[in-house]
Amino acid sequence: DAGVIQSPRHEVTEMGQEVTLRCKPISGHDYLFWYRQTMMRGLELLIYFNNNVPIDDSGMPEDRFSAKMPNASFSTLKIQPSEPRDSAVYFCASRGPYYGYTFGSGTRLTVV
Amino acid sequence: GQQVMQIPQYQHVQEGEDFTTYCNSSTTLSNIQWYKQRPGGHPVFLIQLVKSGEVKKQKRLTFQFGEAKKNSSLHITATQTTDVGTYFCAGGSSNTGKLIFGQGTTLQVKP
Numbered sequence: 458d459a460g461v462i463q464s465p466r467h468e469v470t471e472m473g474q475e476v477t478l479r480c481k482p483i484s485g486h487d488y489l490f491w492y493r494q495t496m497m498r499g500l501e502l503l504i505y506f507n508n509n510v511p512i513d514d515s516g517m518p519e520d521r522f523s524a525k526m527p528n529a530s531f532s533t534l535k536i537q538p539s540e541p542r543d544s545a546v547y548f549c550a551s552r553g554p555y556y557g558y559t560f561g562s563g564t565r566l567t568v569v
Numbered sequence: 570g571q572q573v574m575q576i577p578q579y580q581h582v583q584e585g586e587d588f589t590t591y592c593n594s595s596t597t598l599s600n601i602q603w604y605k606q607r608p609g610g611h612p613v614f615l616i617q618l619v620k621s622g623e624v625k626k627q628k629r630l631t632f633q634f635g636e637a638k639k640n641s642s643l644h645i646t647a648t649q650t651t652d653v654g655t656y657f658c659a660g661g662s663s664n665t666g667k668l669i670f671g672q673g674t675t676l677q678v679k680p
Binding site for chain 2: 488490492499500502505507512513548550552556557558559560561562563
């Protein structure tokens with residue numbers, strides 16, 4: 458099992474540009490979570506899906522953020538337009554029938 | 570909303586000393602999980618506690634869940650340099666699948 462796969466690992470973009478982060482969860486896991494980690498705010502839950510359906514997006518900071526899960530093996534988190542304060546490490550995690558989240562390696566986003 | 574607080578934020582110890590981090594929730598939890606994140610890495614699941622007063626051990630790590638299921642602790646006996654990292658507790662709710670993470674305790678171990 459390759460684990461949760463995120464891409465890209467690093468992204469540097471200019472303010473105002475669209476950014477798309479990608480995640481492939483572990484096969485068979487029915488929950489998928491998007492977290493953002495910063496020094497100031499720690500690990501923040503942005504949105505999570507159950508069986509590809511968004512369940513709670515109350516953590517999405519603004520309308521500039523959107524997430525989709527078109528099928529069980531793929532999810533995206535999009536920021537449009539990006540701003541410098543969006544700079545953070547974005548983690549995707551999945552969970553199956555047994556407890557414990559498996560996190561991906563994260564995407565380090567820098568908006569200049 | 571639900572909040573999970575963790576203390577201390579940072580801890581520096583000499584190798585061989587013990588270390589403890591504490592976690593408190595504003596609400597009763599259905600379970601609590603602990604994760605470790607190495608510098609530059611991602612959180613890795615360590616353990617889940619479900620029962621009131623539960624105690625679990627993993628080698629030098631001891632995890633406790635409070636009687637009221639609102640607090641938890643992680644104790645490391647005789648720290649080693651490999652224990653360096655940030656330890657997060659995360660509280661789970663019985664009616665949702667989501668976890669709320671504490672701010673984490675960053676452990677530094679001096680050899």
